[in-house]
Amino acid sequence: MVDLNLAKVNKIFIFGIFLIVSFWSLTYGATLKKQQYRALIFYYDQPDSLLVNELIQKIDRPLQRIEGLFHEALDVPVSVRLTKSDKEFEGFLYNQVPEWSQAVALPQQRMVILKLADAEQIKKSPQILIHELVHILLYDFLQGAYLPVWLNEGMADYFSEGGLSFEKKIVLAQAMVQKKIIDLMSIDSLLKMKAPQARLAYVEAQSAVEFMAKQFGDQRLIELLKNIRHQKNFHKAFRFTFGFDLLDFEIQWNEFIKQKYRWLVLLKFEEWIFALSGLLFLIAVVVVYLRNRKKLKTLSEEDQDDFIDGGT
Ligand SMILES: [Zn+2]
Structure with missing residues (x-):
């Protein structure tokens, strides 16, 4: 979602993130699980193992397709930190990232932080991870431009x-x-x-x-x-x-x-619902009218039959 380097965030902030990430690696890094897929090193909590396997499976082909297009592969290692907590995500980034962000790429630090706080975010995660990796590929490709x-x-x-x-x-x-x-x-x-x-x-x-x-x-x-x-x-x-x-x-x-x-x-969806409900109402009126007319017709025919029957 957000690429902090190209958004001209000042160097002090970047250095701050570097310190936090380094501190995090030393204090919590040891308790985290680690899995490598090509140049990507995933860091995650133990219960998220399946999620990580699935994520790797889903990004495999799209990532290769994009690397093919760029004629360049992601070969310098990139850490991918997964977190389920909003608070942890914001903490990593020193609350500098807007509230609408689900992931961040830090190309200079070779790091992606990806938040998986709910089912919707988990569903979108392969696409979002690819989005962040494109930022890193672009950074590598442009060599600072x-x-x-x-x-x-x-x-x-x-x-x-x-x-x-x-x-x-x-x-x-x-x-x-x-x-x-x-x-x-x-x-x-x-x-x-x-x-x-x-x-x-x-x-x-x-x-x-x-x-x-x-x-x-x-x-x-x-x-x-x-x-x-x-x-x-x-x-x-x-x-x-x-x-x-x-x-x-x-x-x-x-x-x-x-x-x-x-x-x-x-x-616009709401307008269509409104128009559709009007149309349904009209159809209902016409159906009821036709049905009543048919009923009346049948009744009057039955009356006539009764009358004829009665007459014989
Ligand atoms: Zn982005």
């Missing part, structure tokens, strides 16, 4: 999830109609955003990367990263890769979401 947060988060979501889900498309459509779309470069202040705005920022980032990949192919994304690594200047590298500025891209992308998703505003 600056990557805007929208591109970093967008790639992490696009490579771990693919395109936007239906629900995310509706979030985007609503923001578009209400003119609340955030400029891509303003997403750099993601860590200061409240949950709803942060959610929109993530959805936008994923959509922009998905649009880029659809227009130019996944390999062009990798080419952009290579150019950023060589030129050490994001805007220059962007122009070099695509032949136009980020602003031109943003206009194209905005036009695309307007054309493609605006109509989804009509699909």
Whole structure:
């Protein structure tokens, strides 16, 4: 979810985390279980063994696919610390991470902290771990070059999830109609955003990367990263890769979401439930009316039969 290095968190904070993590390793590390899968070393509490096995099984193929795309493998060891406690998670990060965050990648410390506090978080954990590992891969790939947060988060979501889900498309459509779309470069202040705005920022980032990949192919994304690594200047590298500025891209992308998703505003679930209940009511009225009419008809025919019977 959050990549602390690229979010320009100051060095004192990073050093603080380093101290806490080191302290934690010395004091509690010994009581934790440890399991290695390629360059990843999982640290977890004993009862979570099955969970870890399942997690490893589920990330195996997607991770290899992404490494193939980057033509680079995660080979420098990365510690993956799993925790079930909100308090512990916040404690690790010195309460510096927003409340909406479920995981954090610390590329310089070669560490991922993943929270599995409830069933929903456990279900999403393979995808979230892949998201965090993409941050680490990007960090390694760029060798210190600056990557805007929208591109970093967008790639992490696009490579771990693919395109936007239906629900995310509706979030985007609503923001578009209400003119609340955030400029891509303003997403750099993601860590200061409240949950709803942060959610929109993530959805936008994923959509922009998905649009880029659809227009130019996944390999062009990798080419952009290579150019950023060589030129050490994001805007220059962007122009070099695509032949136009980020602003031109943003206009194209905005036009695309307007054309493609605006109509989804009509699909707000509550409104449909309301419309559907009205429709069901109308159907019920018509059915009752038809049934009564049939009954009346049958009754009057029976009356007539009675009358005829009576007459003989
Ligand atoms: Zn992230």
